[in-house]
Amino acid sequence: MQSSAVINEAVQTLRDGGLVAFPIETVYGLWADAKNPQVIHKVFATKGRPSNHPLIVHLAAPDRFDQAQVDWVPILAPWTRDLSEDTLKLINAFWPGSLTLVFKKDKSVLNDLTGGQDTVAIRAPAHPIAQELLRKFKGGVVAPSANRFGKVSLTSAADVRAEFEDVLDLMILDGGDCEIGIESTIIDLSSGDKAVLPRPGAITPSEILAKTGVNVYQPNELKSDEAMEDLPKISGSLKAHYAPTTPLRLYAPGRVLDALSEFPDINSRVAVAVWDSESSLSEDGHRSAHCEEIEVPSDSTAFASRLYRSLRDLDQPGWDLILFPEPPAGEKWDGVRDRLQRACFGSGPSSSGHVNT
Structure with a gap:
């Protein structure tokens, strides 16, 4: 205090x-x-x-x-x-x-x-x-x-x-x-x-x-x-916002390899966020990049509480790509879904050029 x-x-x-x-x-x-x-x-x-x-x-x-x-x-x-x-x-x-x-x-x-x-x-x-x-x-x-x-x-x-x-x-x-x-x-x-x-x-x-x-x-x-x-502009309403400098992408359930295929550099280091309620993805065999898994909470309240902390920790020079799971359907996930979608659009080394669009 x-x-x-x-x-x-x-x-x-x-x-x-x-x-x-x-x-x-x-x-x-x-x-x-x-x-x-x-x-x-x-x-x-x-x-x-x-x-x-x-x-x-x-x-x-x-x-x-x-x-x-x-x-x-x-x-x-x-x-x-x-x-x-x-x-x-x-x-x-x-x-x-x-x-x-x-x-x-x-x-x-x-x-x-x-x-x-x-x-x-x-x-x-x-x-x-x-x-x-x-x-x-x-x-x-x-x-x-x-x-x-x-x-x-x-x-x-x-x-x-x-x-x-x-x-x-x-x-x-x-x-x-x-x-x-x-x-x-x-x-x-x-x-x-x-x-x-x-x-x-x-x-x-x-x-x-x-x-x-x-x-x-x-x-x-x-x-x-x-x-x-006619709706007024409000804070956080731009298409690109809350964005890390490292490229950020979302993947659908069970589609990590599809997301990686869009980033094929075999020397890439990829941080893959996975739900804490799911089994490891290691057996999928990520041949295209070096991947490291980071657990994220499957509870919407805990996920929101740690979202920006996680993104900031992963937005480091050691990573070439950050993958996050798409949030589940339902309005209790709408807040983090909104932030992640805007963060994805604005992410990447040139993200500062996106934020005013």
């Missing part, structure tokens, strides 16, 4: 227009004052993030004390005034937690953090130290993942130090490893009539329906292409 002195130093750094790297339950974030346009520009520059790619605002949850239900309206008033009954159901059921909601923004919200859009994405993280920091700061912070834009997200303080070793004025707080391991579920509420899922995460549409009675629609369930085009 961080001491009060360290938390207070981080709060002062934010007030002074500095950057603080700190974890929430999902991944490590690059924290900055959401009301300071200069430091928001610094966030974009530090990450190498396109200025039209919006940031998520993070807010403190009020202390509940003896309240049966928290009044979120005054907390959200500086950011949005468009709070429907369904919106309040979602907030009361899942905040603080790994659910981000997209609203029509209040006119006072900086265009710099919304990518010039008329919407703003907001969440209240559940990480207790993050909540303490936010309460002491008494304001909103932007907290995009603490990694170079388009690359693998980070879930430990040591990885953040390695990623930004050239950023000397970055304050890094070690809050331990992140529990959930992938970014939050995003629900778009900005249209006013439907809740839409532009980014899956640990919280699934079925869980939302069960707890709140709110139906969540997939973008492809909207009535028209025009309706899909």
